[in-house]
Amino acid sequence: MEVTSVQNGIIIDHVPAGTALKVLEYLKIDPARTKLALIMNTDSRTYGTKDIIKIEGTVDVDLDVLGFVARTATVGIVRDGVIVEKRSPRLPEHVVDVITCRNPRCVTTVERGIRQRFHLAHSERQEYRCDYCDEEAKL
Amino acid sequence: MLRAVDMLAAIRGSPSLPPSLAPTGPGPARRAARMPRHGASCLENNVYSIRSQTWPPFDELKGEPLSSSDNHQEIPVVGRSVVTLDDLSTGQIRELLHKAEYIDAHRREVAHACDGRVIATLFYEPSTRTRLSFETAMLRLGGQVIGFAGSQLASVTKGESIADTLKTVSNYVDVVAIRHPKEGAALVAAEASSVPVINAGDGGHMHPTQTLADLSTIQARFGRVTGLTVGLCGDLTFGRTVHSLIETLCRFGDVRFVLVSPDELKCPQYVIDRIEATPSCSYVECRDLASVIGDLDVLYMTRVQKERFFNEDDYLRLRDTYILDESKLAAAKRDMAVLHPLPRVNEIAVEVDDDPRAAYFEQVKRGMLMRMALESSVIGDRLPGYEPLGAVDTLIDTDPASKEVQA
Numbered sequence: 001m002e003v004t005s006v007q008n009g010i011i012i013d014h015v016p017a018g019t020a021l022k023v024l025e026y027l028k029i030d031p032a033r034t035k036l037a038l039i040m041n042t043d044s045r046t047y048g049t050k051d052i053i054k055i056e057g058t059v060d061v062d063l064d065v066l067g068f069v070a071r072t073a074t075v076g077i078v079r080d081g082v083i084v085e086k087r088s089p090r091l092p093e094h095v096v097d098v099i100t101c102r103n104p105r106c107v108t109t110v111e112r113g114i115r116q117r118f119h120l121a122h123s124e125r126q127e128y129r130c131d132y133c134d135e136e137a138k139l
Numbered sequence: 140m141l142r143a144v145d146m147l148a149a150i151r152g153s154p155s156l157p158p159s160l161a162p163t164g165p166g167p168a169r170r171a172a173r174m175p176r177h178g179a180s181c182l183e184n185n186v187y188s189i190r191s192q193t194w195p196p197f198d199e200l201k202g203e204p205l206s207s208s209d210n211h212q213e214i215p216v217v218g219r220s221v222v223t224l225d226d227l228s229t230g231q232i233r234e235l236l237h238k239a240e241y242i243d244a245h246r247r248e249v250a251h252a253c254d255g256r257v258i259a260t261l262f263y264e265p266s267t268r269t270r271l272s273f274e275t276a277m278l279r280l281g282g283q284v285i286g287f288a289g290s291q292l293a294s295v296t297k298g299e300s301i302a303d304t305l306k307t308v309s310n311y312v313d314v315v316a317i318r319h320p321k322e323g324a325a326l327v328a329a330e331a332s333s334v335p336v337i338n339a340g341d342g343g344h345m346h347p348t349q350t351l352a353d354l355s356t357i358q359a360r361f362g363r364v365t366g367l368t369v370g371l372c373g374d375l376t377f378g379r380t381v382h383s384l385i386e387t388l389c390r391f392g393d394v395r396f397v398l399v400s401p402d403e404l405k406c407p408q409y410v411i412d413r414i415e416a417t418p419s420c421s422y423v424e425c426r427d428l429a430s431v432i433g434d435l436d437v438l439y440m441t442r443v444q445k446e447r448f449f450n451e452d453d454y455l456r457l458r459d460t461y462i463l464d465e466s467k468l469a470a471a472k473r474d475m476a477v478l479h480p481l482p483r484v485n486e487i488a489v490e491v492d493d494d495p496r497a498a499y500f501e502q503v504k505r506g507m508l509m510r511m512a513l514e515s516s517v518i519g520d521r522l523p524g525y526e527p528l529g530a531v532d533t534l535i536d537t538d539p540a541s542k543e544v545q546a
Contacts, residue, residue, distance in 0.1 A: 105342050107323040112300050114327065121409070132323020133344055134409075 010061060011076040011083065012053040017041050019070065020051035022139075026069040026098055027061060034059060047072065064092035069139060071126055093120050095128065095137075103135035217519035220329035220336040224347045224387050230529075232387070235351060236358050237528045238512035239505065246279070249522045252515050253280035259312040260286035261304065261328075262339070263295065263319040268481060268503060269339050269348070273316040276510035280520070285312065302331035309333040313518050317341075335517035337510075343379050343444075348513065349480050350383040352506030356498050357437055359505060360476045364388065370397040372428055372461050373441035373486060375406040380480040381441055382410050389417040396422035397431050401460050403453070404443070428461050432471045438463070440479045440486050440499075464488040468496065478502055 015023055020038050024031055031038075037054040044050035050072075055061075066073055067089030077085040095118045101108045108114050108130070117131035128137035216231055224232065242249050258277040262270050266288070274284045290296065295304070301324055308315060309332040317328045318339040325338035325345065340346040357364050369388065371381050375398055385406070388394045396414060398406050405424065414422045425431055432438065443458045445451075462485060463477065479487055479499040491497050515522060 103322065105320075105322050107301070107319070107321040107327050107341070110321055111302065111324075111327055113302070122412070129409075130323065132326050133342075135322075 005081055006054050006056050006078045007081050009054070009056040009059070009078050011078060012055070012061075012066070012070075013050070013074045013076060014044065014047065014072045015051040015053060015070050016072060017044075017047070017049035017051055020053050023051075023066070023070050023073070024053065026065055029055070029059060029061070063087070063089045065095065065098055067091050068095045068098060068128070091120055091123055091126060094118065094131075099137055099139060101130040101133060101135055102138050103130065103133050106130060106133040106135060108132055216513075216516045218335060219517060220325075220332070220338075221347055221513065221517065222325045222329050222336070222338045223345045224350055224383060226347075229390050232351070232354065234528050235509060235512045235516065236355055236364075238516070238522065238525065239355050239508035240359075241522065241525050242511050243508050245522075245524060248524050249280060249511070249515075251281040252520050252522050253277060253282035253313075253518060256280070256282035256314070256518055256520065257312040258282060258284055258286075258514060259308045259315045260284060260288070260339070261308065261315060261317045261319075262286065262288045263290040263317075263324075265289065266318055266340070268506070269318060269346075270316075272503070272507045273337070273339060273348075273510055273514075276507050276514055277314075279507075280511055280515055282313075282514075286316075301327045304328075305331040305336070306333075314514055337513060337517065340379075343377050345383060346379050346480075347383065348506065348510055349380045350387050351509040351513065352502055353380070353384050353439070353478060353480070354387065355505035355509050356478055356502040357476065359501070360474075360498060361436065365391050365393040367436040368395040368397060368434055369437045369439065370399060370428075370431060370435040371406075371439045371441070372399040372463075374404045374443045374457075375400040375410075375441070376404040377444060378441040381439065382407070384439065385410055386413050389413050389420050392417060392419040394420050396420065397435060398422055398424045399426065399428050399431065399461070400424075401426060401457055403457060404460075428463070429467055429470065432467060432475075435471065435475055438471070438475060438477050440477065440483070442479075442482065442484055442486055459485065462486055462488060463491060465490050465494065468494060471496065 012023070018041060020040055021031070029036075035056040039052040039054075041049050042052060061075070063075065066075070068091070071089075071091065074086055074088050076083040077087075097116050099118070100116050103109075108116060118128040118137045119131055121127045121129040121134075121136075129135060130137065216227065219226060221227065227235070256277065258273065260270050260273050270288055274286075277284055301319065305315065305317075305328045312334060314334055315328065315332055315336045316339045317325055317336060318341070319325065319328075320342050322342035322344035325336060325341040329336040329338075338345055338347055340349070354364050357367070361367060371378075371385070375381050385396060388396075400406070411422070414420050423431075440461070440463055443454065443460070445454050465488070468477075468491060473496075475496050476498040477487070477491065477494075477496050479502070481499060481503065483499075487497075487499070492500070
């Protein structure tokens with residue numbers, strides 16, 4: 001499958017297969033207002049299948065959020081049609097207002113104006129827990 | 140926020156992780172270490188900012204266990220909130236245990252240690268022991284008490300948030316004790332309050348002063364909190380006191396845990412992780428109390444709590460799984476201590492109350508003494524005649540700033 005190359009922008013590669021739209025949602029990138037290409041469920045030597053997101057032009061990408069929602073993703077920076085830098089997002093120590101706590105007993109379900117804060121509880125299991133109730137985060 | 144056009148410069152300029160933010164210790168401890176309870180919020184300090192890539196490579200974090208070591212800095216307790224016991228170092232917990240012993244032996248001497256102080260007990264859900272214990276503790280130190288018992292008596296019925304209530308009440312008092320049915324409510328309160336907040340139980344989450352009472356009882360019975368075989372029996376899934384006790388004993392180390400529960404109420408994995416990450420601690424899980432009771436130094440019984448179940452059928456089925464009576468106690472060591480956070484329903488037969496191994500009512504007294512120690516410490520009031528364990532009272536004397544609070 002061939003997609004027109006990005007001239008200046010970014011390529012988010014190795015996104016877990018089938019999750020590209022969800023990743024865009026977490027990154028708060030509106031596909032209706034952004035010049036981008038999605039390649040979903042394509043072949044991957046490492047993971048079997050993967051999604052790819054190609055974004056042309058200037059766009060806000062929060063690498064910590066990307067590390068949280070798509071741990072395997074890589075980000076390529078494209079200048080003049082050439083990937084000039086490639087980075088892997090890292091597991092952020094904290095994530096704020098990206099997901100909400102699923103625990104119905106958590107104070108975040110009733111307290112107004114409270115931020116949804118999660119911390120990295122176990123890096124190997126990539127396990128995040130709510131700062132308030134310690135419930136495990138679920139995407 | 141990184142823009143694609145700025146990304147190169149931003150990534151190249153990415154600073155390394157500041158030493159003060161280096162990930163150490165268990166999750167809650169790491170979280171606590173970054174959360175000032177008063178003054179500028181973490182968010183103002185950008186501590187929780189996820190916009191900058193400032194964390195170490197994944198490989199450096201990989202495999203990081205829930206550390207059993209006590210990495211807590213000796214930050215004086217004065218002026219600090221106690222939301223979980225991770226807010227206290229093991230040294231400070233030992234100091235509190237020591238202080239509680241002193242209070243017990245010198246009731247008259249400490250009777251005016253907190254003269255002129257006021258505690259607010261904000262209890263959004265029913266409680267008998269805990270509220271009375273917090274209030275009695277302050278009264279016995281010479282202070283006064285305000286507060287409410289039951290959310291129907293508070294402005295919460297008008298829709299007031301926890302944060303707003305604390306911003307108001309903290310103008311009136313020197314310390315706040317809060318109980319709330321929602322998990323994490325005490326953290327919300329501590330972050331909103333301008334005076335120390337003590338968590339008196341936030342739903343099924345944390346109840347640090349109960350654990351202090353448990354430790355004090357064990358200390359009183361054995362003269363130590365290490366080198367023991369501690370059995371925990373009953374509801375190990377929803378029992379917050381059980382989780383907190385295990386995690387705290389792991390910080391002291393050298394404890395063998397025997398976890399007795401039905402399969403439906405086993406200890407959560409994150410608590411097991413904590414034990415496994417502590418080289419000097421070990422555990423076994425089993426269903427039969429009678430087969431292990433002879434090995435135990437401490438037996439911590441728990442109630443299967445109806446309020447933690449969404450399904451009443453499950454509650455009724457599991458309620459009577461373990462009942463401790465004299466026949467079971469016959470196989471136990473003569474100096475074993477039976478603890479229970481109370482209230483009990485029927486998991487300990489009344490006949491056990493007269494057995495010298497029953498320590499659960501002594502535990503109530505120890506709870507009050509520990510709350511006296513904690514309340515006076517977070518306020519910063521010295522106890523007349525008290526000689527700290529170390530050269531100085533690490534709870535209140537190590538930081539010059541504490542003197543301002545005391546003043």
